[in-house]
Amino acid sequence: MARILVQEAAFDLAAETAALTAGRTDVGGVASFLGVCRGDDGLAAMVLEHYPGMTERAIARIAAEAEARWPLTGCTVIHRTGRILPGEPIVLVLTASAHRAAALEACAFLIDWLKTKAPFWKREEFADGRERWVAARAEDDEAAARWIRAGAA
Amino acid sequence: MRVLYFAWLRQKVGTAEEEVSPPPEVRDVAGLVRWLSARSPAHAAAFADPRQVRAAVNQDFATPDHPVAANDEVAFFPPVTGG
Numbered sequence: 001m002a003r004i005l006v007q008e009a010a011f012d013l014a015a016e017t018a019a020l021t022a023g024r025t026d027v028g029g030v031a032s033f034l035g036v037c038r039g040d041d042g043l044a045a046m047v048l049e050h051y052p053g054m055t056e057r058a059i060a061r062i063a064a065e066a067e068a069r070w071p072l073t074g075c076t077v078i079h080r081t082g083r084i085l086p087g088e089p090i091v092l093v094l095t096a097s098a099h100r101a102a103a104l105e106a107c108a109f110l111i112d113w114l115k116t117k118a119p120f121w122k123r124e125e126f127a128d129g130r131e132r133w134v135a136a137r138a139e140d141d142e143a144a145a146r147w148i149r150a151g152a153a
Numbered sequence: 154m155r156v157l158y159f160a161w162l163r164q165k166v167g168t169a170e171e172e173v174s175p176p177p178e179v180r181d182v183a184g185l186v187r188w189l190s191a192r193s194p195a196h197a198a199a200f201a202d203p204r205q206v207r208a209a210v211n212q213d214f215a216t217p218d219h220p221v222a223a224n225d226e227v228a229f230f231p232p233v234t235g236g
Contacts, residue, residue, distance in 0.1 A: 035236055048235070049160055051228060054212035079235060091236055111236055119209070119228075120235025121160035133161045136232035 002063035002075040006055050008082040011092055020074040020096040027073050031103035033093040033111045039086030042127045048081045048090070051119035055079075058118045066095070066110050070102040077110060079120065109147050116144040154223055156189070158199070159230035162206065165199035174223075182208045183217035185227060205231055 003019075005011070013034060021027045037046050059077050066075060074096040084090055093110045097103040122134040154173050158166045179188045186208075190200045200206060208215045209228040221227055 050235070051157070051159055051209070051212070051230070054209055054228070057212055115236035116233065117214075118235050119159070119230065119233055121231060122234045123160070133231065134234040136234055140236075 002060065002067065002077060004056060004059050004063060004076075005078040006050060006052075006059070006081060007078065008080060010080070010089065011078045013089075013092060016076050016078065016092060016094055020076065020094055024073065026098055027096045028098045029100040029103045030094060030096045031100070031107035032095075033091070033107050034089055035091035035111070037084045037086050037088050037090055043086055043124055044127045045086075045125045046084045046090070047123040047125060048079075048084060049121045049123065050079075050081050054119050059114065062110060062113045062117055065113070066106045069109070070095075070097060070106040072097050072102065072106055075106070075110070077114070079114070079118070081120070112140075112143045112147060115140045154221065155226045156185075157226065157228040159228065161231055162199045162229050165195060167195050175221075180220060181217065182210065182215050182219045182221060182227070185221050186217070186229075199229070207232055 017030055017032065020030050063075055063077060066072065072095055076092065076094040078092040080090050091114065093107050095103045095106040095110065124132045124134060154175065155170065156173055157170050158168065163169050175185060175188050179185050186200050186203070190197045207230055210219050210221060211226055
């Protein structure tokens, strides 16, 4: 069962990582992806909107798919919402398994599908007062599509 | 029927949520979009480019041919950009 959090508050990468190995000796590796807000082109802040209720359901479904495909001993997804400043973390994906391949592949899968199958929207606020909704990128759809296989969701 | 809007669709429509009672001939997501578009110029502007609009019915992603019913929660939003 994955640990899934959608929250405004920052998260503690070290504490979350430690929690996946605490009290067990069957974990051989923990893979992580930490998404961070870049400050391109005078970005002052990123504002993340989501669909409460559906967001948690969508992430739970993606995590269940990862757990069905790889032998994970643990999995954590934390996605922040609200106003996030350049340099601050946005999203954390942690996967633990007996062996590195499963942890690394499941981690890549989770962030690829999170980007295209969970209801979040980013609005950029710039120092000069401009605002802009981030457009979906074809590269993200292609990254997500590489995990689609016959008979899978 | 409860209709929700997110991101720039919410801004264009001018509300995050509305309660609507479409006529019985509105049977699917595409029909609901056509009916909502006729409600106001703001709705028409929000739905002007169907390629930029995604939908969910009862909190699951839904295609234009997905059925809609009186007690459903239907959401409209742009392609997602999280992560």
